[in-house]
Amino acid sequence: MPNPIPVSTAEGTPREPADEDLMALYAAGDADAFDTLYERFRGPLFRYLLRHCESDGAAEELFQETWLRVVRARQGWRPQAAFAPWLFRIARNLLADHWRQRPPASEPIDESVVDLSFPWPEAWTLLRDCVERLLKLLSGLAREQRDAFLLQTEGGLTLEQIAEVTGTGRETVKSRLRYALRRLRAGLEDCDE
Amino acid sequence: MSERPDPGDERILDLYRRAPRPEPPQRLDTAIRAAARAELRRPRRQWLLPALATAAVLVLAVNLLLELPGVQDKGAGRARTRYEPAAPEAQALPSAVKASPPRSETGRQREATRPLSVPEVFEVAPRASPTPLAREPTRYRMEDGECPPVPPELAADRALLERRVAELLEAGLRHEAECLLLQLDGLPPGGEE
Numbered sequence: 001m002p003n004p005i006p007v008s009t010a011e012g013t014p015r016e017p018a019d020e021d022l023m024a025l026y027a028a029g030d031a032d033a034f035d036t037l038y039e040r041f042r043g044p045l046f047r048y049l050l051r052h053c054e055s056d057g058a059a060e061e062l063f064q065e066t067w068l069r070v071v072r073a074r075q076g077w078r079p080q081a082a083f084a085p086w087l088f089r090i091a092r093n094l095l096a097d098h099w100r101q102r103p104p105a106s107e108p109i110d111e112s113v114v115d116l117s118f119p120w121p122e123a124w125t126l127l128r129d130c131v132e133r134l135l136k137l138l139s140g141l142a143r144e145q146r147d148a149f150l151l152q153t154e155g156g157l158t159l160e161q162i163a164e165v166t167g168t169g170r171e172t173v174k175s176r177l178r179y180a181l182r183r184l185r186a187g188l189e190d191c192d193e
Numbered sequence: 194m195s196e197r198p199d200p201g202d203e204r205i206l207d208l209y210r211r212a213p214r215p216e217p218p219q220r221l222d223t224a225i226r227a228a229a230r231a232e233l234r235r236p237r238r239q240w241l242l243p244a245l246a247t248a249a250v251l252v253l254a255v256n257l258l259l260e261l262p263g264v265q266d267k268g269a270g271r272a273r274t275r276y277e278p279a280a281p282e283a284q285a286l287p288s289a290v291k292a293s294p295p296r297s298e299t300g301r302q303r304e305a306t307r308p309l310s311v312p313e314v315f316e317v318a319p320r321a322s323p324t325p326l327a328r329e330p331t332r333y334r335m336e337d338g339e340c341p342p343v344p345p346e347l348a349a350d351r352a353l354l355e356r357r358v359a360e361l362l363e364a365g366l367r368h369e370a371e372c373l374l375l376q377l378d379g380l381p382p383g384g385e386e
Contacts, residue, residue: 019287026229026233031229031230031233031318034226034229034230035229038222038225038226038229042216042219042222043214043216046215046217047214047215050215057227058223060217060218063217063221064221064224064225067228067229068223068225068228071225071228071229071232072232074232085293112355127208127211130208131208131211131212131213132213134208134209135212138209152210152342153206167222173365181201181202184205185201185202185204187206188204191204192209
């Protein structure tokens with residue numbers, strides 16, 4: 001799986017075998033292959049949904065449904081397809097349904113989504129403030145820009161894969177990413193050190 | 194992404210990497226892994242039942258279609274036939290022969306190799322026979338399950354009737370043979386030769 005910005009796709013797990021091979025093994029009846037695959041993507045997928053959702057509960061519900069759909073679709077899995085874009089497309093479709101049922105326009109941000117309550121060393125106070133602001137800025141981005149940013153950072157998808165998942169062109173994705181990063185940078189100018 | 198992000202963007206991505214990394218709760222992990230294993234225990238060929246049901250419905254539909262009278266008239270079916278005397282001018286063999294144009298040898302050969310339709314089976318047998326019926330061929334038309342009127346020459350001659358029954362049975366025309374057998378019941382044993 002391509003991962004141009006090494007953020008979080010593999011969660012420290014070994015890169016081999018490939019995601020697609022693991023899915024093919026699971027489709028053939030290997031439950032351990034699913035466990036490995038799940039371990040690789042549970043964190044990135046959960047954070048992708050959590051950063052998009054207004055609450056933990058909604059993210060958990062969508063997370064579970066995404067994996068259940070993967071499990072149910074195992075017999076129709078085509079080994080030549082890339083797994084990560086497929087997984088995130090399922091999640092994104094579920095998100096779209098969720099958004100349709102619950103328009104998010106002026107919803108207040110659930111502070112539990114931006115949970116920074118873990119202990120920070122004193123020297124890291126500035127960093128903590130910056131991270132906190134970053135997450136708030138991220139949740140305030142337009143949905144499409146946030147989506148492109150999260151698909152890249154959490155999903156590890158390429159521009160082409162993001163374009164495929166979101167049903168847009170590569171240049172559109174590129175422009176959304178550029179705009180998202182510009183907005184984030186503008187809000188974090190004092191965090192350059 | 195093929196393009197390298199500029200240092201400002203790198204800083205944003207670095208900040209994002211330092212943000213808290215929430216993970217799905219343990220109960221979700223357990224539930225999803227259990228669902229994945231349960232899916233493996235389900236029989237794989239569940240699609241076979243609907244496929245078989247669809248195939249059965251298609252076969253029934255095709256059979257019903259072939260049973261329609263309009264389709265049978267084109268020579269496809271044999272189940273329902275009816276004897277129908279030919280028009281008077283066609284019944285008289287000499288005039289019919291006169292009326293028909295001379296055929297070339299290749300034309301006759303082509304006709305000899307051509308598969309016989311059901312009405313032709315009825316016609317050809319009397320011609321080969323030295324009985325009076327050979328001069329008065331009868332054409333039959335398949336329409337319904339009724340027994341058609343039997344030509345008087347045939348109805349009076351038990352031996353001829355028996356021979357015709359045998360020919361019909363040999364041609365696979367059971368219904369027509371049964372109709373003639375009904376006539377046999379009314380004739381004296383031995384009949385007229």
